[in-house]
Amino acid sequence: MKALSGVAVRAIAAAVPTDVARTQDYEYLNPEERLRFQKATGIASRHIVRDGQCASDLCIAAAEQTFEYLDWSRESVGALVLITQTGDQPVPATAIVIQQKLGLPQNCVAFDVNLGCSSYPYGLAIVGSMMQSLGINRALLLIGDVSSRVCAKHDKSSWPLFGDAGSATALELDEHATPIHLDLMSDGSGKDAIIIPGGGLASKRPPPLQGTVQMEASADGILRRPDNLILRGADIFSFAISKVPLSIRRVVDAGGTTPDDIDLLVLHQANKMINDTIAKKLGFTPDKVPTSIEHYGNTSSASIPVTLCTNASLFREARTIAVSGFGVGLSWGSAVLQVPANSILTCVESDAIY
Numbered sequence: 001m002k003a004l005s006g007v008a009v010r011a012i013a014a015a016v017p018t019d020v021a022r023t024q025d026y027e028y029l030n031p032e033e034r035l036r037f038q039k040a041t042g043i044a045s046r047h048i049v050r051d052g053q054c055a056s057d058l059c060i061a062a063a064e065q066t067f068e069y070l071d072w073s074r075e076s077v078g079a080l081v082l083i084t085q086t087g088d089q090p091v092p093a094t095a096i097v098i099q100q101k102l103g104l105p106q107n108c109v110a111f112d113v114n115l116g117c118s119s120y121p122y123g124l125a126i127v128g129s130m131m132q133s134l135g136i137n138r139a140l141l142l143i144g145d146v147s148s149r150v151c152a153k154h155d156k157s158s159w160p161l162f163g164d165a166g167s168a169t170a171l172e173l174d175e176h177a178t179p180i181h182l183d184l185m186s187d188g189s190g191k192d193a194i195i196i197p198g199g200g201l202a203s204k205r206p207p208p209l210q211g212t213v214q215m216e217a218s219a220d221g222i223l224r225r226p227d228n229l230i231l232r233g234a235d236i237f238s239f240a241i242s243k244v245p246l247s248i249r250r251v252v253d254a255g256g257t258t259p260d261d262i263d264l265l266v267l268h269q270a271n272k273m274i275n276d277t278i279a280k281k282l283g284f285t286p287d288k289v290p291t292s293i294e295h296y297g298n299t300s301s302a303s304i305p306v307t308l309c310t311n312a313s314l315f316r317e318a319r320t321i322a323v324s325g326f327g328v329g330l331s332w333g334s335a336v337l338q339v340p341a342n343s344i345l346t347c348v349e350s351d352a353i354y
Contacts, residue, residue: 001184001254003179003180003182003254003255004124004125004128004179004180004182005132006132006174006177007131007172007174007177007180008171008173008177008340009169009170009171009338009339009340009343010066010070010171010172010340011065011066011069011070011170011343011345012168012169012170012305012308012309012339012343012345013062013063013065013069013167013168013305013345014166014167014168014302014306014310014347015061015062015065015167015347016058016164016166016296016306016348016350017047017048017049017053017350018047018050018349018350018351019047019048019351021045023043023044023160026159028153028154028156029156040271040273041161041272041293042272042294043161043272043293043294043297043298045294045295045296045297046148046160046162046163046164046296046297047165048148048163049146053146053353054086054088054094055082055087055088055144055145055146055166056082056098056101056144057166057352057353058164058165058350059082059142059143059144059166060098060101060166061166061348061352062142062166062167062305062348063102063140063142064102066345070170072138072170074102074104074105075104075105076138077104077105077108077139078131078136078138079108079109079110079130079138079139079140080095080099080102080104080108080139080142081109081112081113081123081127081139081140081141081142082094082095082098082110082111082142082143082144083112083114083115083119083122083123083142083301084144084301085114085115086146086149086150087112095142096110096111098142101354109130109134109136113126115301115331116145116194116300116301116327116328116329116331117268117270117301117303117325117326118325118326118327118329118333119143119304119325120268120301120304120333121183121184121324121325121333121335122325122333123169124169124171124182124335125182125184125333127139127171128171128180131171135173136173137173138172139172140169140170141169142166142168142169143166143167143169143302143305144164145165145300145302147164147229147298147299147300148163148164150227150228152222152224152228154222155222155229157222157231157233158229158230158231161231161271161297161298162299162300163296163298163299164299165302165306166302167302167306168305177338178337178338179255180335180336181254181255181335181337182333182334182335183248183251183254183334185247185333186329186330186331187329187330187331190235190239191330192230192235193231193239193330194229194231195328196226196227196228197226199226233271236274237274239326240277240326240327241274241277241278244278244326244332245278245282247324247326247333248265248282248322248334251334252322254336255336257320257336259282259283261320262320262321262322263288263320264288264289264290264319264321265322265324266290266304266308266321266322266323266324267304267324267325268298268326269292269296269297269298269299269303269307270327272291272293275291278324290307292307292310292347295310300327301325306347308344309344309346309347310347311344312345312347315341316341316342317341319338320337320339321336321337322334322335322336323336
């Protein structure tokens with residue numbers, strides 16, 4: 001894939017809710033199951049939105065951080081793209097609501113993209129190429145999900161995995177910027193590995209016009225509403241360890257670099273076992289693979305920026321990083337990019353509702 005040239009990362013911020021859900025307190029796992037779960041996934045706790053708090057609120061909190069750090073005029077922002085699978089409402093696009101709440105100008109292009117775990121490399125490609133082609137000097141890439149809203153609390157295969165988070169990446173045209181190399185892939189034949197089977201307006205299983213939505217037993221025997229998420233962990237594990245290392249190798253090779261030239265490998269925080277396997281296949285030692293999963297869980301689309309911001313102290317100097325997101329779709333993507341010194345802001349907690 002052709003490299004994205006002339007687009008620079010200026011700042012990356014992330015925000016999580018203040019409320020914490022701990023694995024040790026999850027009543028649907030017995031003590032032995034909790035130990036096995038935490039060993040396999042690496043998850044000790046997650047941050048969960050409170051009533052009324054949405055993905056937009058977390059993304060706005062992160063965006064406000066970037067404005068404070070960069071001292072950008074809001075009038076100078078020409079595009080705002082939100083990547084989420086848990087928008088605030090079906091209509092209108094949540095990005096347009098955020099545009100107004102952030103006080104951005106009316107000539108700011110704003111729209112949503114429905115994408116999950118691969119959002120970060122895809123988002124860089126979407127926003128960066130739009131900036132190039134339309135001459136948009138400054139843009140915000142917002143990525144966030146409140147996955148807790150779509151998981152049944154008694155579902156041991158999904159509820160204890162997912163945390164909520166939002167993020168903001170500030171991008172600017174810069175002819176001197178180091179090219180961003182990208183590798184983007186998708187395979188819809190694996191769509192059932194992570195799916196919400198019902199609830200969409202054009203769904204094969206639309207919500208009832210009247211009455212309550214009943215729970216039904218899925219193939220795994222777990223009772224769920226049709227608008228609850230179903231996760232087939234074994235399918236995701238096999239997919240991730242087979243496809244993701246190849247993608248990362250391709251994108252590293254595309255830039256004429258080797259793994260030794262990569263300062264840090266930042267992976268989507270699917271679970272510890274998956275990420276340890278990917279890193280080992282690629283020859284990256286643990287000290288070069290920062291994580292956030294222990295205290296934030298799988299934050300879905302936002303997990304790469306959350307991991308960066310959780311490890312902000314590693315970015316006191318400029319870094320060359322490889323990032324890779326993979327999951328729902330199936331969709332996966334990788335990127336190699338330069339991150340300027342001090343441009344990664346510390347992850348914040350926020351209970352604000354804007």
